[in-house]
Amino acid sequence: MVETTGRGIRLAALLITVASLGGFALPLLIANLATYRSPDQELVAFGLLTAVTLITGTALARNIELKTTRWLLLAATVVASVLAVTGVHTEQVMSESEWSYGLIGWFGLLLLLDKSTRGTFVFLGAHVALSLTYVAATGNDVAGFVVVTTVVLGYQVPFVVATMILRKLAADVAASAARDEQVRTTEAIADQLHADRKARYAALAHTAVPLLENLGKEPPEKAKYAVEAARMRRLFAEHDDVPDPLVHELRACVELAERRGVVVSLDTCGDHPIPPVEIRRALTNEAMRVLATAEDSARVTVLGTPDTVTVSVVARKSVPVQRIEEGPVTVTCIEDGGRIWVEAVWRRQESW
Amino acid sequence: MAPTRIVVIDDHPAIVAGVEAWCAKAGVEVVEVGATPAVAWTGPGGAADVIVFDLMLDGQVPAFGDLRRLVDAGRQVIVYTMRDDRDSVLTCLDIGAFAYLTKAEGPDHLIPAIHAAHHNLPCTPPTMARALSTDSRADRAQLTPREVDVLVSWFACESKEMVARKLGLSVRTVNSYIDRARIRYANAGRPAPTKAALVARAVQDGLVRLEDL
Numbered sequence: 001m002v003e004t005t006g007r008g009i010r011l012a013a014l015l016i017t018v019a020s021l022g023g024f025a026l027p028l029l030i031a032n033l034a035t036y037r038s039p040d041q042e043l044v045a046f047g048l049l050t051a052v053t054l055i056t057g058t059a060l061a062r063n064i065e066l067k068t069t070r071w072l073l074l075a076a077t078v079v080a081s082v083l084a085v086t087g088v089h090t091e092q093v094m095s096e097s098e099w100s101y102g103l104i105g106w107f108g109l110l111l112l113l114d115k116s117t118r119g120t121f122v123f124l125g126a127h128v129a130l131s132l133t134y135v136a137a138t139g140n141d142v143a144g145f146v147v148v149t150t151v152v153l154g155y156q157v158p159f160v161v162a163t164m165i166l167r168k169l170a171a172d173v174a175a176s177a178a179r180d181e182q183v184r185t186t187e188a189i190a191d192q193l194h195a196d197r198k199a200r201y202a203a204l205a206h207t208a209v210p211l212l213e214n215l216g217k218e219p220p221e222k223a224k225y226a227v228e229a230a231r232m233r234r235l236f237a238e239h240d241d242v243p244d245p246l247v248h249e250l251r252a253c254v255e256l257a258e259r260r261g262v263v264v265s266l267d268t269c270g271d272h273p274i275p276p277v278e279i280r281r282a283l284t285n286e287a288m289r290v291l292a293t294a295e296d297s298a299r300v301t302v303l304g305t306p307d308t309v310t311v312s313v314v315a316r317k318s319v320p321v322q323r324i325e326e327g328p329v330t331v332t333c334i335e336d337g338g339r340i341w342v343e344a345v346w347r348r349q350e351s352w
Numbered sequence: 353m354a355p356t357r358i359v360v361i362d363d364h365p366a367i368v369a370g371v372e373a374w375c376a377k378a379g380v381e382v383v384e385v386g387a388t389p390a391v392a393w394t395g396p397g398g399a400a401d402v403i404v405f406d407l408m409l410d411g412q413v414p415a416f417g418d419l420r421r422l423v424d425a426g427r428q429v430i431v432y433t434m435r436d437d438r439d440s441v442l443t444c445l446d447i448g449a450f451a452y453l454t455k456a457e458g459p460d461h462l463i464p465a466i467h468a469a470h471h472n473l474p475c476t477p478p479t480m481a482r483a484l485s486t487d488s489r490a491d492r493a494q495l496t497p498r499e500v501d502v503l504v505s506w507f508a509c510e511s512k513e514m515v516a517r518k519l520g521l522s523v524r525t526v527n528s529y530i531d532r533a534r535i536r537y538a539n540a541g542r543p544a545p546t547k548a549a550l551v552a553r554a555v556q557d558g559l560v561r562l563e564d565l
Contacts, residue, residue, distance in 0.1 A: 265456055267436075269507050270486045301508045312508040334517050341509045341518070 005170040006114050007060070009163045013110040014057055016159075020106055021046075021053060025099040032097035041087030045100060048080035049107065056110055070111055074123075077107040081127070090138040094145065101131060101148065105156045117164050124156060200235055207231065226292035230256050234288060238277055246272070246280050246309065247302055250287060254300060257291040264291065264298045272304025275346050282329035283344045286321055287313040290342055307348045314341045355381045356470040359397035362406040362432070363387040367455065371404060371432075374459035380466055389418040392427065402450075402469040404462070407433035407440065414440060416447060423448035426545045428469040432462065441483035445537055448544030452480045460510075472553045474534040482507040484533055493536040502529040531559050539565045 029046055036042050052073045059066050066073070084100035085093065092098065108123035128149055135145045208228045230253045237252035238245070247268060254264045275283065290313045291298055298315035321342050324331040328349070334341045358380055362368050368385045375382050384397035388409065391397040403422060407414045414435065422429050428450045433440070436454045444452050450469045453461055461477040468475035476484070484495065485503035495503075505515040506526070516523045535554045538547040554560050 267482075267507075269482045269504055299508075299510060303504055303508055310508075314509045314511070314514070332518070334514050336511065336514045336517060339511070339514070341511075341514050343508070343518075 005166050007063075009166065010060055010110065010114050013106065013113060013159070014053070014060060017053055017103075017106045017110050018057070020103050021049060025049075025103055028096060028099040032099075035089075035092065035097055036087050037089045038087040041083045045080040045084035045087065048076045048083070049100075049103065052076050052080075052107060052111075066111075070115070074108075074111050077104060077111065080104075085131070085134060091140070093135060093138055094140045094148075102152045105152060109156060109159060113160065113163055117160060120160055124153065124160075128153070203235060204228075204232065223293045226256070226260070227289050230288045230292045234281075234284060238280075245274060245277075246283065246311075249280060249284055250300060250302065250311065253284065253288045253291050257294055257298060262291070262294050262296060262298055264294075264300060266300045268302045268304065270304040271306075272302060272309040273306065273348055275309055275348075279328060279346050282327075283309060283311045283346055286331050286333075286342045286344055287311050290315050290321065290340065308345060309348075310343055310345045312341065312343045314339060316340075355379050356402060356466055357381045357383045357396075357400045358402045358404055358466055359384045359386075359392045359400040360404045361386055361389055361392055361409070362404070363409055364406070367406070367432075371462070374463060375466070378459070378463045378466075380463065389415070389422065392422060401428065402466050403427050403429045404432050404466070405429050405449075407431050407435060407444065414443075416443060419444060419449060420447050423544050423546050428472075428546060430462070430465050430469055436479055438483045438486060441480055442487060442489070445480070445483075446541040448542070448546045450546060450550070451475050451477060452483070453477045454479045472549055473557075474531040474538075474550060474554060474559070476503070476506075476530050476534045478507045478510050480534075481530065484537060491541070493533075493540040495533050495536065499529050499533045502526055503533055506530060528559065532564070535560050536565065 025046065029042060033039050033042070055069065055073060056066070058064075059069070081100055081104045085098065088095075088098045104127055105124050108120055108127065112120040112123055132142070132145060132149075136142055208231070211224055211228055233252040233256055234249050237249045240248060242248040247266070251266060254266050257264050287300060291300070294315035296316060298313060301310075301312045303310040303312060316339055321333040321340065322331065323333055324344075329344055329346045331342065331344045333343075356379075358375065360368050360371050360382060362371070362385070372382050372385070374380075383400050384391050384395060386392075386397070389405075392400065392403050392405075405415075405419065405422070407416075407419070409415050409418070414433075419429060419431065429448075431444045431449045431452045432455065433453075434455050436456070441452045451465045453465060457477050457479060465475045465477060481503040485500045485507065487493075501519065502515060502521075505518060506512065509515060509518075512523050512526045512530075515521075516526045519526070521529075531554065535551055538550040538554075551560075551565070555562055
């Protein structure tokens with residue numbers, strides 16, 4: 001925002017400079033070429049200013065920042081000014097043939113305004129002061145000079161002031177936009193947190209809440225409570241930052257079974273990819289249910305290949321298991337002599 | 353048939369007592385126990401059929417050197433340890449240990465391993481199955497995908513009956529897949545008399561054919 005404004009201002013200064021150079025100075029120069037004390041000096045001065053304009057214009061068009069070139073161009077401008085003024089016969093300094101006086105200030109604006117407002121004022125002031133000195137020293141009409149200067153500065157000074165105001169505005173707008181953005185971000189985060197909480201609550205609402213409501217009413221069904229307790233544990237574990245969230249969440253289910261005195265071995269075999277949270281839930285669901293009701297002992301294993309993860313649980317027969325044949329996670333179940341072996345398998349697809 | 357005689361090398365009295373109790377039930381005779389490998393070289397321990405060996409005798413460094421000396425003397429050694437990492441398992445098997453069990457694997461696996469060691473029949477407890485199935489070393493023995501499947505399933509459920517039902521095989525076939533994988537490992541890497549004996553016995557029993565190796 002601030003940058004765009006700065007560029008716009010320089011572009012305006014450039015246009016004014018080009019217009020003044022081509023539309024005002026050039027006709028005067030051609031018309032009065034025969035009257036100059038040194039026509040060569042005038043031509044060199046005009047050439048220098050044209051070069052400064054071209055270089056600045058190119059830099060602006062290509063969005064290149066002027067570094068030391070800026071000071072070289074400024075020096076060229078000063079040289080051109082001196083050449084132009086001294087190339088005129090001293091008695092004609094206040095005449096129309098001296099084309100440079102109204103122009104030099106615009107070059108100052110063009111070269112300095114994006115760098116420093118104060119610098120621009122200093123340049124304008126110095127130019128006026130030196131010119132006044134020269135005018136007075138050569139015995140010319142000082143009152144006329146004051147009038148001309150007033151007219152010239154009447155254009156240039158408002159330009160500088162307008163620039164200052166625009167810049168301030170742009171900075172204010174940028175700051176205000178940043179504040180708005182920050183407010184929007186904070187709101188988005190708050191919304192996300194709220195949505196997360198709601199999702200977590202929703203995940204428990206259908207299962208845990210009815211159980212809690214029935215606590216006092218019916219004879220408690222231990223198994224259901226155990227499953228819900230494990231589900232909550234798993235939900236809490238989902239928010240921990242650990243290298244292997246799948247094993248971490250399984251451990252949460254295992255710990256609960258261990259508290260009931262079940263001996264559980266939790267082991268991994270091979271490296272496995274880390275599935276996203278919904279997949280991890282699907283993978284651990286049946287293991288959680290089996291563990292929550294397992295008698296004496298259980299064996300939980302996470303088997304991995306580069307593209308699959310299998311969560312396997314072997315326990316003494318407990319809850320009926322829901323087999324799943326379709327979808328990203330499939331669940332199979334084998335019963336054998338009072339023991340149950342449940343396997344949930346996730347195959348990583350390309351889209352994950 | 354004469355009972356299997358074993359020597360137990362372990363510095364934890366509770367482990368020793370546990371192993372002795374399991375063996376007493378299973379008709380295995382513990383002829384000597386001790387905290388250092390010395391008990392396996394002399395006296396009744398020197399004549400034992402099978403050595404049950406704790407890999408972490410001083411608690412710091414795995415006793416691979418002691419294991420190698422016992423194996424090179426032609427002894428049947430079952431490594432029985434707390435360590436369950438793949439590299440330890442594979443290193444012990446390469447040295448020529450008969451089988452590798454972790455202390456989490458109880459009498460259900462240790463007793464059959466002791467009997468198998470006495471008769472030179474391949475035996476692959478679950479932790480060992482896991483190490484074989486996940487071996488990623490460049491010079492590893494090559495297993496077939498089916499062998500890997502069976503090993504992983506065996507590790508997961510610890511029941512050959514369930515593995516058979518899951519994969520639609522007979523228990524006998526499940527055993528033969530596991531044993532063939534084990535024999536491939538006995539036939540690879542560092543030569544040792546115990547490994548050669550295991551392979552020879554497997555060929556003799558028709559478990560593997562020479563051209564398979």
